Amino acid sequence: MVLKKALPLAAMEKILKRAGADRVGEDAKAQLRDMLEAYAMKVGEQASSYAKHAGRKTVKAEDISLAFKNS
Known part of the structure; x- marks a missing residue:
């Protein structure tokens, strides 16, 4: 089963252009998306465990x- 990506490639292009890139290849957009999604999952999992440790179901x-500080 292939999961749909959460971050659109157009957003990756905007980020890279704001960072100074004149042109952005499709492979660069896809690579940035994959890396950001993996990092966000790591932060999200850690944040979820902090919420559970605090006796909450809601991540604040x-x-x-x-989680961002500790990653």
């Missing part, structure tokens, strides 16, 4: 911040 911004 502070959980995300802490």
Whole structure:
């Protein structure tokens, strides 16, 4: 089963152009998307565990911040 990607390639192009790229290849957009999604999953999993440890089902911004800091 192939999961649909959460981040659109157009957003990756915008990010790279804002970072200074004049042109962006399809492979670069796809690579950035894959890496950002993997990183976001890692942060999300850690944030979820922080929320559970605090006795909550809801992930809060502070959980995300802490997970981001510790990744």
